[in-house]
Amino acid sequence: MLSIFVETSCNRYNRDECVDCHVYEPLADIPKSDWHMTPDQARVMAEKIGQVDVLNTLAQQEINLTGGEATQNPHIVEIFKIFKTAAPSVCLHTNLEMNSKSSKRWLRLVEILKEGGRADITLYPTAWEK
Known part of the structure; x- marks a missing residue:
């Protein structure tokens, strides 16, 4: 399997969407859009x-799309489709701590699954607190 990092780190434990990334020293000079x-x-x-x-x-x-939280990448569905042209199987690694079935992250994951992608979900204890 080939793992590809598609997203850096976007304060995933506090939000469903990448609103305001926390600053990690090596990334401080990189614009958030990058x-x-x-x-x-x-x-x-x-x-x-x-x-x-x-x-x-x-x-x-297989290609495994991963990151701090790959579903926070707003382009992940298109990226999935691109890598699907290079591999027979593409998996998206994600963490199940999305706050609702209508969140953009959840909808992206559902779209990828409908396109024939596979999901590798990590469960955290905090997922069950709400």
Whole structure:
């Protein structure tokens, strides 16, 4: 499996959406809009993965889209579709602490599942507190 980091860290334990990212020292000089992978970056990566034998071999098993919280990337559905062209199976890693079935994060996850994606969900004890 090939894991690809699609999102940095967006205060995921406090919000369903990336509203105001906390500052992490090495990222302090990076504009917040640049903290998420873009579809253009995904296209370049997918193309390069196809050109590098060892990466392509791993991708043919599965590509795992991960991050601090991948569903907070507003472009994740499009990014999923791009990587789906490079691998037969694409999985999205997420944490089940979304606050409602109508949150943008949840709707993105549902759309990816409808497109044939797989979800790898980590459960945290805090998910059951509300």
